[in-house]
Amino acid sequence: DIRLTQSPSTLSASEGDSVTITCRASRSVRDWLAWYQQKPGQSPKVLIHRTSTLWTGVPPRFSGSGSGTEFTLTISSLQPDDFATYYCLQYYSYSPYTFGQGTKVQIK
Amino acid sequence: EVRLVESGGDLVRPGGSLRLSCAASGFTFTNHAMHWLRQSPGKGLEWLSGIADSLHGKFYADFVKGRFTISRDNSGNTLHLDMTDLRAEDTAIYYCARDAQDTGMIGYFFDFWGQGTPVTVSS
Numbered sequence: 181d182i183r184l185t186q187s188p189s190t191l192s193a194s195e196g197d198s199v200t201i202t203c204r205a206s207r208s209v210r211d212w213l214a215w216y217q218q219k220p221g222q223s224p225k226v227l228i229h230r231t232s233t234l235w236t237g238v239p240p241r242f243s244g245s246g247s248g249t250e251f252t253l254t255i256s257s258l259q260p261d262d263f264a265t266y267y268c269l270q271y272y273s274y275s276p277y278t279f280g281q282g283t284k285v286q287i288k
Numbered sequence: 289e290v291r292l293v294e295s296g297g298d299l300v301r302p303g304g305s306l307r308l309s310c311a312a313s314g315f316t317f318t319n320h321a322m323h324w325l326r327q328s329p330g331k332g333l334e335w336l337s338g339i340a341d342s343l344h345g346k347f348y349a350d351f352v353k354g355r356f357t358i359s360r361d362n363s364g365n366t367l368h369l370d371m372t373d374l375r376a377e378d379t380a381i382y383y384c385a386r387d388a389q390d391t392g393m394i395g396y397f398f399d400f401w402g403q404g405t406p407v408t409v410s411s
Contacts, residue, residue, distance in 0.1 A: 222403075223383055223404055224333065224398075224401055226388075226397060269397060271395065274394055275347050276349045276350070277323075277338075279335075281332050282332055282333075
């Protein structure tokens with residue numbers, strides 16, 4: 181199985197800050213990586229797929245980059261609605277799909 | 289509007305069985321593979337199983353093979369997950385999700401998720 185490791189596990193930031201979350205894969209997933217946002221009591225929502233393609237309706241302050249084994253999600257100018265938990269998903273291998281363990285972005 | 293609504297979650301004793309269902313609407317069900325995933329505090333998000341269209345098969349995570357069975361009713365736009373030999377570690381919120389590609393094949397990311405149904409395995 182492809183293991184995804186996110187860092188940090190928790191991130192404290194203020195509104196207006198720029199933050200970056202890293203997702204490292206145990207072997208190459210090429211560019212088959214997606215990012216999800218999840219708020220308490222809700223299901224995950226896709227933000228970015230194919231490493232850097234923004235999903236419909238996602239604001240451009242979200243961006244993704246990387247390839248192979250190292251990927252980043254950047255949120256420029258954090259908004260109150262962005263305080264949530266973020267997960268990466270690899271879909272290079274669908275047997276099985278695997279997620280990172282999550283990064284909680286909380287208010288400093 | 290794409291809508292996925294799970295049902296069937298319950299409190300069940302260890303060794304018991306349960307059937308989860310997911311009613312889909314707002315899209316052509318037969319054009320998309322469908323998946324079951326779960327989330328528990330201890331293990332985060334886990335993909336469990338996916339089912340493609342009628343030609344391209346079913347796939348399972350190793351830890352549910354032989355215990356869980358995925359199926360779909362294309363006439364009723366419904367996805368099912370039959371779970372047997374349930375264990376305490378199966379306690380989680382169970383989600384159905386749609387595969388983003390509209391070829392009927394499995395292997396893309398999950399673009400829409402249901403709200404989840406809780407399963408608790410406890411004596």
